[in-house]
Amino acid sequence: MPLATEKLGHNHVFLGAGHQRNERRVWLVIALTATMMVAEIGAGHLYGSIALVADGWHMSTHAGAMLITALAYLYARRQASNPRFTFGTGKLGDLAGFASAIVLALIAMLIGWESLLRLANPVAISFSQAIAVAVAGLAVNLISAFLLRDDHQHHGHSHAGHSHHGHHASGHDHHDHGNHDHDHGSHSHHDHAVQSRGADNNLRSAYLHVMADALTSVLAIVALVAASIYGWLWLDPLMGIVGALVIAHWSWGLIRQTGLILIDATDAVTGLQAEIRQRIETQGETITDLHVWQVGPGHNAAIVAIATSSPHPPAFYKEKLAALSGLSHLTVEVTPLAA
Template sequence: MTDSTNTRRTHGHSFLGGSHDENARRTRSVVALTLIMMIGEITAGYLTGSMALLADGFHMATHAGALGIAALAYSYARRNSENRAFSFGTGKVGELAGFASALILALVSLGIGIESAFRLIHPTGVAFGQATVIAAIGLIVNIVSALLLSGAHAEHGHHAHEPHHHDRHGHAHGTDNNLRSAYVHVLADALTSVLAIVALLAGRYLGWVWLDPLMGIVGSIVIARWAWTLMRDTAAVLLDKTDQHVADEIREILSSHGDTEIADLHVWQIGPEARAAIVSVRAHGALTAETIRSRLAPVHEVRHLTVEAT
């Protein structure tokens, strides 16, 4: 007997996650803050002739672009959440935006690393006092932005530098990688500001001019690592990598009854807090697909279930 219906007879395909709208609002606020800081720095740079201000302003523009992608992804996903042109909804739009942001972050780290290496070999004059003020203002903006994002980010139990946590059943908690990408961009900006402040103070008071480009290289390596981690995680979702923890629980539940044999099993992520599953079983005796479905009801991550019983 084959039954390819979903867990619910009448169901939608909106798998955006419970915090989608709140995360979107927070991200838009951070985009506004970043744009204001970017415009202020570029304007001040032109008026004062400060290359340090201009450079930091255009650097912030790349992050504003990445954060803008995150904000647009939230809007697009919400607007098309019930669009049947998307077979499993738009819950993975955030993963696509997160992957794009990770690429931008990787390019930013590469640019910082190359420029820092060049300045380490060919030192240039640095207006330590002015540059320190710029870095301090940037850090304040980044702290405010991080506070806006961290509340929602912490609800998922993840940080950019931490491994995924699992609950007592071994499941990964829902991760909004679109929000995570915005959070990583803010962390990257904050890191560069902190390293810059340390290096600039050392250069001003200790004469360690070489520390400024060295800190730039250190920062670029850390940012590159964050970019790679984000790229790896979002690519796994985009390529429908098996959610092994959910798949293992499904196998454990079905094998515990002793009257079924799994012929085929597919489990993949379709939203921050949602998984889809296709389960094909060989039943030993009169066992219906509805019975199998009821046995799998405790697997709360599975929001779209297809069962085939033969």
């Protein structure tokens, strides 16, 4: 008896685990950062402190970068079921992370340039005031980092409610070029409620921004205290250069990781590719074409083309891959070979 058409349908919601929770945390950090920013700029103008004003505007750059993160979460959630997005909106977080990493790299360049200028042309420093600003900024950054930590207490979810593993294959026609089977949620007939969470690069980008700010605050405190005791005015801009190099390194790592995901490079899914080949390829079956790519945090899609002289229904091969963590969208093609 043919299956009802509605049973064959499936959605493409590949948002990361804890998407809404992370979104709320980012908005909270933005509010915290913006409040501190306004307070610093206002107090700086009121008391004539250039250090306060400068730090306030510096925080505004990180608040702006985190706004990219928050808006990406919001848009991805609201458009998750929009059919315009062929594989859902799961990769919007990686796009936002990439953009945010570019901003982080620019901040590193600005800090480095300003530090070089200060190194060449030292200026008088109001140590007590500057240290107080750095300590206040560090406190805000540590609270923000705690809120944005990517903890592992929240795992992925089961796809049992919206997948149709096995059903597709049973009613699929045979074609000249082979059998095809298309599946979403290959965990459906197994009790694998916990799956690979995957890296949420959108959250990671926001976390790196507050950690970069915290790093500059720590280095500034060390440099200012040492300079106030020993008179080493050159230590402050030198620490600025060190901080800029570390932040640039962080930003490059995030740019590379998100960039590979955005262009569907295999680097991000090499392990999953190897597992698929290990489970499918036997003496009688050979994978002739394999495409694996990430469609969201903890969600991967795969197209597997198999050539065999003893063909089985696509569901047979999908059963072999059903236990693979993070494989959320699977298409199988079987091409019979002459015996």
